[in-house]
Amino acid sequence: MLAALLCRARALLAGPAPAPAPQPASPLPALWAAGHLDIADFSDCPRENRRTPHAMRADGSRRCFRCGHETPGQDL
């Protein structure tokens, strides 16, 4: 009797595991490519003549966070 109950319980518990919910793809690469956000990185600032943090855009242009100097993209 007990064995039958255990067998049934095992059968109920051994069903297929629910598939994990698919993770949505990150929208960040598409937003960056569309110019809606920038990546922060260090780059040479021509105005200050030293490496400073910059906002890097998808078109290759960048803006210095310290002095606001705009450097045009060189990928064109």
Ligand SMILES: [Zn+2]
């Ligand atoms: Zn600068």
